[in-house]
Amino acid sequence: MPNLQLFAKTGKKIIGVAANYRTLLKVLKRDVPKEPGIFIKPSTSYVTEGERILIPRDFSVNEEVELGVIIGKKAKHVSREEAMNFVGGYCVALDMTATCRMQEARSTGGSWTLGKGFDTATPVGKLIPTSDIPNPHDLTLWCSVNGTKRQEGSTSDMVFDIPTLISFISKFMTLEENDLILTGSPPGMGPVHKGDIIEAGIRGLTQIQFNVDKEQ
Ligand SMILES: O=C([O-])CC(=O)C(=O)O
Numbered sequence: 122m123p124n125l126q127l128f129a130k131t132g133k134k135i136i137g138v139a140a141n142y143r144t145l146l147k148v149l150k151r152d153v154p155k156e157p158g159i160f161i162k163p164s165t166s167y168v169t170e171g172e173r174i175l176i177p178r179d180f181s182v183n184e185e186v187e188l189g190v191i192i193g194k195k196a197k198h199v200s201r202e203e204a205m206n207f208v209g210g211y212c213v214a215l216d217m218t219a220t221c222r223m224q225e226a227r228s229t230g231g232s233w234t235l236g237k238g239f240d241t242a243t244p245v246g247k248l249i250p251t252s253d254i255p256n257p258h259d260l261t262l263w264c265s266v267n268g269t270k271r272q273e274g275s276t277s278d279m280v281f282d283i284p285t286l287i288s289f290i291s292k293f294m295t296l297e298e299n300d301l302i303l304t305g306s307p308p309g310m311g312p313v314h315k316g317d318i319i320e321a322g323i324r325g326l327t328q329i330q331f332n333v334d335k336e337q
Pocket residue numbers: 137138139140141145185216218223304305306
């Protein structure tokens with residue numbers, strides 16, 4: 122088994138889940154979806170601690186704090202019951218999102234690819250072993266920008282839990298070792314700007330910090 126600590130350097134896929142928190146759906150005044158909304162971010166969007174988030178010129182970008190699930194071994198047509206055996210670890214992640222592109226994509230039915238997939242759109246922390254998280258559905262995610270709290274939510278608020286996500290995705294796409302599933306964001310996300318410091322974490326477990334810069 123390759124070193125899962127290097128999940129962000131191995132070029133595997135990143136799968137995002139859209140609007141997976143009941144509290145977020147309430148804020149957005151949207152119905153609970155019937156199946157998970159899945160999108161892909163390229164592995165070139167990874168940044169690890171010590172690297173900065175670089176907002177592309179003319180982009181407006183929001184932060185979204187999320188629980189990342191790192192796949193431990195190849196998964197295809199996995200049932201809900203066996204899905205947790207395919208989890209290799211967890212991480213705290215930011216699903217950086219270019220709201221300018223998303224608004225356009227939503228109104229025209231266009232693609233989310235640039236809005237979710239630009240370089241530095243996936244900052245991640247270190248792998249957390251599964252033994253450190255006996256229950257991933259009872260974690261508090263939080264995020265602050267320049268010391269002001271923006272986001273806080275419990276993973277118990279997810280519409281589709283981790284076994285459901287793994288089972289659903291693996292019906293259509295082979296999940297491979299070191300793939301990352303971003304399980305969705307609690308509400309409170311907002312714009313970030315050059316010079317901002319984003320801190321985020323899983324309460325009592327781990328914390329990350331990223332500086333924001335903007336392309337000249
Ligand atoms: O940004 C969005 O519209 C969807 C998303 O990734 C989330 O809810 O976490």
